[in-house]
Amino acid sequence: MFNNFRQAMTWLHTWMGLLLGFVLMVCFFFGSLAVFDREIDRWAIPQTRFEPQPMPSFDKLLLPILQKLEPDAKDYADNMPLLHDSAKGPMTPRLELPPDEYWAYTTHRDPVLTMGAGFRVPLAKNPDDHNHIHGDTTIDPRSGARVRDDALKIGSRWFYPLHYSLNWTWKDIGYWIVGLAAFTMLVALVTGVVMHRRIFREFFTFRPRKHTQRSALDLHNLTGVVALPFHFFFAFTGLVIFASFFYFPVSHTLLKPLHDRHEAHEAQATGLPHERSGQAAPLASVDAMVLEAKRRWAARDMAGEVGFLQVHHVGDANGYVSIFRAGSDRVALVGEGIHFKASTGGVLREDPPRTVVSEINEFLTGLHLQHFEHWLLRWLYVLGGLLGCVCIATGFVFFVEKRKAAHARAGSAGSLVVDALAVATVTGMVIAAVGMLVVNRLLPADTVGKGDWERLAFWGFWVLALLHALARSGPVAQARLNPAWREQCWALSGLAVAAVGMNWATTGDHLMRTVFTHTYWPVAGVDLSLLAAAGIAAWSARKLALREQGSPTPLSTAQVAEAAHV
Amino acid sequence: MARTAPATVQFSTMNDSLPPASPAAKSRHALLSLAASFGFTWGFVALGVAGLTALGMDYHESEKGLMLLAFVVFLPLFLWAFACARPAWALVLLGTGAAGMTAAAWALQRAVLA
Numbered sequence: 001m002f003n004n005f006r007q008a009m010t011w012l013h014t015w016m017g018l019l020l021g022f023v024l025m026v027c028f029f030f031g032s033l034a035v036f037d038r039e040i041d042r043w044a045i046p047q048t049r050f051e052p053q054p055m056p057s058f059d060k061l062l063l064p065i066l067q068k069l070e071p072d073a074k075d076y077a078d079n080m081p082l083l084h085d086s087a088k089g090p091m092t093p094r095l096e097l098p099p100d101e102y103w104a105y106t107t108h109r110d111p112v113l114t115m116g117a118g119f120r121v122p123l124a125k126n127p128d129d130h131n132h133i134h135g136d137t138t139i140d141p142r143s144g145a146r147v148r149d150d151a152l153k154i155g156s157r158w159f160y161p162l163h164y165s166l167n168w169t170w171k172d173i174g175y176w177i178v179g180l181a182a183f184t185m186l187v188a189l190v191t192g193v194v195m196h197r198r199i200f201r202e203f204f205t206f207r208p209r210k211h212t213q214r215s216a217l218d219l220h221n222l223t224g225v226v227a228l229p230f231h232f233f234f235a236f237t238g239l240v241i242f243a244s245f246f247y248f249p250v251s252h253t254l255l256k257p258l259h260d261r262h263e264a265h266e267a268q269a270t271g272l273p274h275e276r277s278g279q280a281a282p283l284a285s286v287d288a289m290v291l292e293a294k295r296r297w298a299a300r301d302m303a304g305e306v307g308f309l310q311v312h313h314v315g316d317a318n319g320y321v322s323i324f325r326a327g328s329d330r331v332a333l334v335g336e337g338i339h340f341k342a343s344t345g346g347v348l349r350e351d352p353p354r355t356v357v358s359e360i361n362e363f364l365t366g367l368h369l370q371h372f373e374h375w376l377l378r379w380l381y382v383l384g385g386l387l388g389c390v391c392i393a394t395g396f397v398f399f400v401e402k403r404k405a406a407h408a409r410a411g412s413a414g415s416l417v418v419d420a421l422a423v424a425t426v427t428g429m430v431i432a433a434v435g436m437l438v439v440n441r442l443l444p445a446d447t448v449g450k451g452d453w454e455r456l457a458f459w460g461f462w463v464l465a466l467l468h469a470l471a472r473s474g475p476v477a478q479a480r481l482n483p484a485w486r487e488q489c490w491a492l493s494g495l496a497v498a499a500v501g502m503n504w505a506t507t508g509d510h511l512m513r514t515v516f517t518h519t520y521w522p523v524a525g526v527d528l529s530l531l532a533a534a535g536i537a538a539w540s541a542r543k544l545a546l547r548e549q550g551s552p553t554p555l556s557t558a559q560v561a562e563a564a565h566v
Numbered sequence: 567m568a569r570t571a572p573a574t575v576q577f578s579t580m581n582d583s584l585p586p587a588s589p590a591a592k593s594r595h596a597l598l599s600l601a602a603s604f605g606f607t608w609g610f611v612a613l614g615v616a617g618l619t620a621l622g623m624d625y626h627e628s629e630k631g632l633m634l635l636a637f638v639v640f641l642p643l644f645l646w647a648f649a650c651a652r653p654a655w656a657l658v659l660l661g662t663g664a665a666g667m668t669a670a671a672w673a674l675q676r677a678v679l680a
Contacts (some may be wrong), residue, residue, distance in 0.1 A: 001587045001594060001651060011592060186641050236637060242632040250612045253628060254668065258616065258626035258675045262625035361630045 004128060006194060013191035014365035018399055018418065020184035021392045023166070023177055025425045028392065030163035031234070032385030033155070034431070035370065038109040039522035040155025043438050044322045045147065046507045049523060050111045053141040055306040056284035062115060063142050066102045069095070070095060071119045071133040080121065083131045088123040097133055098123070100276070102311040106141070108328040108373055109522075111143040117314075128260060151185040152451030154440060158313035158458070159433065164238065175246045192224055197289065203515065209349035212481075213401035215418065219393035223387045230384040231391070237368040240361075251327045271348045272339055273318035281317040288326050293455075295324040295339040296350065300336070311342060320348055327385065328373045333366035389426075396422035400476070408479040416476045427488035427537075428465025435461035471506035483547050489541035599647035607640040609667030616674040619643035 039427065042049050056062065076094045079528040084091045097319060099519035101118035116136030138147040146464040161167055168174030206218045224231070244251060251259040267274035290306055297304055307326030313319040316438025319342030337351040354362065365373070370381060396418065440458035443450050465488060472484040503523070504510040514524035611632045618628035619661075643660065650656040 001592060002649065005649045009645070012596065012648060015593070016596070054665070118642055183640070183644075186637065187645065190641065192646065240633055240639050243636055244629055248608055248611045248633065248636055250608070250615055250671075254612050254616055254672060257679055258619060259625060261679060262619070266625075354622070355627055357627045357634075359632045361634060364634070460600075565645070 005233075009191040009194040012509045013195055014187055014399070015324050017188045017392075017395055018202075021395060021413065022421060024185055024426045025182055025392050026166065027163050027178055027238075028385050029389035029429060030433075032389070034163055035381045035385070035527065036162040037155030037160040038107065040159065041153040042111070042520075042522040043503065043526040044154040045151050046509070047114050047297040047445070047502070048140070048147060048260060048506075049509070050140075050142070050332065051519060052108055053113070055106055055290070055309065056113070056141040056144075058104070058309065061141070062100075062104055062113075063283075065137065065139060065146070066099075066104075066117055067116060069099075069117045069135045069137060071097050071117075075135070076133050080133060083121045083124050083129075083133075085123050086124040092122050093134075095390075099314045100132060100312075102314055104309045104325070106307065108326060111141075112138050113148055113234040114138050121526065123365040131554075138408045143229045148445075148450075148453045151445070152440075152454050154436060154454065158436075158455070164242070172246060175242060175490070179242065179247055182238045185231060186239075188233050188329045189224070189228060189235075191370055193228075196221060211401075213398060215403060216394045220256050220391055220398055221390040223394065225393070227387040228385050231370040232388065232482035233390050234368060234384075234388075237364050241365050241368060270339075272320055272322075273310045278317060279317040280315055281319060281343040282339075283315070283319065283342050284309070284331065286311070289338075289340040289345050290323060291323050292340070292345075292347065293325075293424060295337060295501040296338055296347075298323055301338065304329070307498065315341070317343060317344060327366075328371055331366045331372055332362040333369055333371060334362050337512055365470040382493070393426045396426070403474055405479040408477055413477070416473045419476045419482050420466065420473045423469035423473075423484045423488060424462065424466035425481060427485065427492055428462055428469065430537075431464035431465050431488060431492050431495060434457050434492060434499055434533070437499045437530075438495055438502060441499065441506050481544065483548065486541045486548065489537040489544065493534040493537040493541065496537065497532040500530050500534075503527060595653055596648055598627040598657055599653075602657045603643035603647050605664030606634050606643055606660040606667070608662040609636055609671065610639055611636050611672070612671035613667040616678070620674055621657070654675055663678050 002011065020186045022229050046194075046410040068522065071094050073094065076097075079090060081096075097119035098119035102115075102116040103117075104113060106113045114136065115138075116134060118132035121131040121133065137143060137149070138153075139229065158167065164175065164178055165172075166174035166177060166178070206215075208215050208218075208223050210218075223481055239247065264274055266272075286309070290309070293306070294303070302325070304325045304327075306323055306466040308326075310322045310324075311319065311320065317527065321340045321342050322337050323340070324337045327336075334354065335351075339348045339350075341348050370378065400415045400419045400422065404419070407415040408414070436454055436458040438455050440450075443453055447453065469482065472487065473482050476482050499510075509520070509523050511524060511527055514520045514527065614632040614635070615625070615628045618631070642680050646655070647656045647660060
């Protein structure tokens with residue numbers, strides 16, 4: 001099929017890279033934004049613009065809210081019929097489901113607190129499974145006031161999940177597509193090294209004044225090489241994070257009996273009950289447990305705040321409370337969990353030191369998920385992610401530039417379609433993200449279903465960008481530049497400035513205030529990033545205009561028609 | 567003056583080169599290589615987890631270890647299967663390995679649970 005190994009690798013690099021490159025752009029761009037997802041949340045929900053808070057009193061503030069939580073109607077409608085065994089009796093109504101689990105989570109970057117409950121399905125098909133219908137909420141931890149459910153956290157609930165699931169949860173298909181794209185990234189990096197044997201020289205080669213095809217390839221190679229370890233690491237760890245859930249779920253399929261027996265043994269060994277006992281029991285003071293956990297952490301020379309708290313088997317004699325430390329002072333994603341008997345508050349167990357395998361796994365996944373406090377490293381993550389976007393985008397440009405003259409002569413639409421998809425994936429995607437922020441500021445905070453309108457705006461902007469790119473792609477059929485690149489750069493520039501202006505107009509938080517007089521970096525950072533994006537887009541538009549003026553004379557209709565018949 | 571290869575060498579190279587495969591055939595081969603190497607890796611993960619657990623390692627530790635190894639195995643296998651000079655042979659080998667290791671993992675699990 002191929003004459004040599006290098007030829008096979010070149011084919012894979014070109015075609016797998018092209019096919020999955022569009023998805024990879026989404027992963028890298030929204031992955032970069034996800035580094036500051038909580039800050040974007042603050043920008044999008046102005047009533048949450050205050051400083052991050054430690055975990056508040058569980059007994060006084062969180063428990064009364066948790067006790068009033070209801071199972072989510074959509075979760076109930078989607079999952080209750082799957083979990084409930086109708087042969088055992090009628091389905092329990094949504095509001096009568098008993099709570100089985102409570103949890104609360106906060107981070108060093110998040111002023112608001114996310115909390116929720118897992119409600120037990122009484123007559124489950126498989127009682128050994130984790131049969132829960134969920135209900136969660138977000139509160140202001142200073143007062144307990146709930147943030148509106150339809151106020152979409154654009155950073156952490158839209159941009160962040162886009163980068164690993166495309167927000168396409170039907171049959172988990174988004175996870176699989178992203179998994180294939182991440183694997184393609186690994187393939188593209190290895191095949192790229194095989195293809196380009198002079199990797200050291202390419203590291204120092206960039207000729208921006210050469211023709212577009214040459215410059216694009218130089219930049220593709222340079223960004224691919226300079227951030228190669230970064231790209232490989234993120235694609236690899238992204239796959240590892242989801243491997244046991246989606247890609248190799250042996251514990252839920254082939255090895256489920258072995259896994260379940262281990263869970264039961266583990267429950268015996270750790271003293272943390274796997275099942276409910278069926279006997280009712282009260283809940284002791286969780287605040288006292290938190291104090292004891294903090295005392296034990298301090299005794300181990302790792303004083304810190306609570307990051308995650310979970311109550312298992314709520315209201316049952318087998319209930320226990322797990323308290324995990326906010327590990328934002330280290331890379332590894334660990335919490336030094338301490339577990340208490342829910343009814344008495346006595347310590348059941350302290351998590352032991354980790355094994356070598358766990359150390360490696362938690363360090364790698366922690367480095368990907370970056371829960372640590374290190375602002376310079378966070379910005380380097382953004383830079384690395386954007387370099388990935390440049391690498392993929394220049395790959396698209398090179399693909400089109402290399403072929404468009406030949407396709408024009410042959411009358412093929414290949415370059416035209418790839419170019420339009422590239423426009424939509426590069427400038428169109430950023431327009432969709434920034435356009436969503438503009439709509440967020442345009443819609444009043446009390447608009448019913450505000451989050452749904454914002455999601456609709458996101459997809460709407462993106463579809464419009466694709467239609468625009470297709471409609472303006474005529475010149476590509478004549479081996480010239482698609483003016484949609486330039487026009488969408490101008491649109492992006494305008495939208496980004498509008499977003500900053502709208503933020504000022506609707507909240508009063510202009511940059512003089514958020515940088516100097518009432519410094520609030522989460523909002524200032526988003527505004528400054530938007531202005532930087534506007535500047536880069538305007539500069540790119542001007543450069544593209546110059547390129548368009550210097551692009552080759554279009555082929556005449558007769559030439560194209562004649563070439564098509566060759 | 568540029569050096570050119572002797573006519574006999576040029577002829578020999580042309581004779582040695584394979585007939586060009588269609589894009590559809592190459593795409594099909596890429597998909598088959600992907601499926602076969604994925605299947606092999608699945609079997610490797612399953613057998614690895616079952617095997618390490620049978621040897622006394624904690625279940626979740628063996629699972630984590632194998633998840634770290636899975637893509638280190640999957641990636642070169644896929645590249646090899648795609649570039650292999652005898653593609654059918656590579657696919658049969660990977661398929662047999664996948665089935666064999668999955669069956670062995672299942673049998674090992676039964677033995678451990680018995």
